[in-house]
Amino acid sequence: MDSYSVYIQSVASIYPEGEPVEGRFSINEPDYKEWIKEAGSRRRMSRIVKMGVTAGLQCLQNMAVKPEAIITATGLGCLADTEKFLQSIGSLNEELLSPTPFIQSTFNTIGAQIALLSDNKAYNSTYVHRAFSFESALLDGMMQLQTGNADSVLVGAVEELTPTVFYILERMGAWRKFPAGEGTSFFLLGNEKTHQTVARIVAVDMQRGNFSKDQLTQKRSDLLRRNGVSDARIVSEEMFKPICGEYQTASSFGLWYACTQLNGNGFVLITNSWLNNYTAVVIEKFTKE
């Protein structure tokens, strides 16, 4: 039934561009004014919404299409607003609370705001399943294209590192392998190869379980073989997490890294893990014409 191929036409990412400070990466904030023109909206938006919306709009810039689906992913969503509202319930004793942080605390805020700012009434959904969030969104987007339901789809992930999530996850030991990170990466997918096309998405895989290193290696070579790929370069989390840090949707940065930071063309396997969630994305990278 897979009649159409899936191509990455455009990419955008906002990520940490410096060293971690006290074990925490933070993104290099762009000038949001350029992307979110209305001052009132900008003021109401929390950092995660601003960064996600900006990366989404950057990805659409100069592309002559209006996506027929906007699909976002986030592991923990709009934490700053969630915390702000929780705090106000306590401090104001349930009286006269400002609704803004509540309104913007929902997980679909970024996708909704991109739709609103780009006047897009198409399919809109948000995936929120730990380290499967981004790959689920990618799968949905690929299915939209493969079935011919859409000709172009915007898929992206976003995560913010707040002091609270840093402390809590530090107490849980989440930052042992890599420093804590954050960021947002978006991809415009299409079903036709053009001169702008960056790569073709060959496969997406999600596996949950307590796998040994050998089992994982086997799973990954099976994935390549099933998709008729004999040789692929590997972009592992050891390559991209020292740049973006650890977060639930960091694999979206891994895909951005593979698309933009590797030289030459050919197949690339991007791998990620978080707790017992293992994901892999296979792309065929093109040299820009």
Add this chain to the structure above:
Amino acid sequence: MSVAITGIGCVSGLGCGADEHLQAFRSGRSGLGKVTLFQTKLQVPVAEVKMSNEQLKDQLGLDPDRLFSRTALLGMTAGKQAFQDAGLSKGRLRIGLISSSSVGGMDLSEQFFTEYSVNPGKGRLRMVAHHDIGDHTECIADYLQLDGFRTSISTACSSSANAIMFGARMIEQGLLDAVIAGGADALCRFTLNGFNSLMILDKAPCRPFDESRTGLNLGEGAGYLVLQSEKSLTPGTKVYCRLTGYANANDAYHQTASSPEGEGAFLAMLHALGKAGIESATVDYINVHGTGTNNNDLSESTAIKRLFGEYVPPFSSTKPFTGHTLGAAGGLEAVFSVLALHERVIFPNLNFKTPIMQTGLSPVTRMREDQDITTVLSNSFGFGGNNASLIFQK
């Protein structure tokens, strides 16, 4: 290619399982009452599931000392019903789980946060480890011993409908044979205060589609369907009905308000009809979103009138019975839509007296039995302009 519905599961303020829900609908008994689950000074009706976490754990046969979010407990309760109702078992089929929620483990996070906000070194970590939406899905998967594909969706009040839609698409694409799809949401201080801050909570029982409506009542619960590919059905498999149409559209109007012309709702219904390949006149009953807020009911009425013209089919909102169960609403109302077809009934819209002046639509107000219905449309709309419609057919 259509998708068969072979199992249903539900828990809400009306009770546990399809039979208790049907009884409540037939007797006109609403699940609304006072808040008892947590401390609050907000005096508003809510529809709580009338079981404590301990009772839910006991009924599920879970270790009473193990910590679960209430959302996960509700999800496991309804998920188990659906799984067993469909007679699913491990092994033969590729079974997926697609669940959704708007708050996930917020009930526990609230407790954690009270201690944490005083001292960041405090607060029991196991309380906040269940915060994310994915947690409740993983709990259901573990409980049902499912080891295949699972994911979670959160698009505010349309979450479950999107989960069902994604499940159907995965089956149609041949990626899975069966999917348990729906959602769960527990009541918590966070959402109660959130809707209160928006000033859209009614202090009285909600009155969807009534001229005098002033807001919604919150509820909690979970609802799941088992979707199966035609190929995976064996002789003797009970098939309730089929999911033939679905669509999702964005209103792109305002973060929380619906557009006056109900554009997103109109597009979702229109495209769902298109996917099912049917005319609007085929629809025999609409289980409307009908929250009871000024904005939703007017916008939804307008969209319905735009789509159906003069011949608006019988419709009702079941939210005066269950409250608005947010992320679970699309799942619960999908179960109700399946029950309407299976039991040949149309549920009453409680508390309705006077039609909205601008649109003049009147919902069904008494339980209708022995209805000749073959096609039901279910609407779920949410914050962020996320609108979704599902079509079930016999």
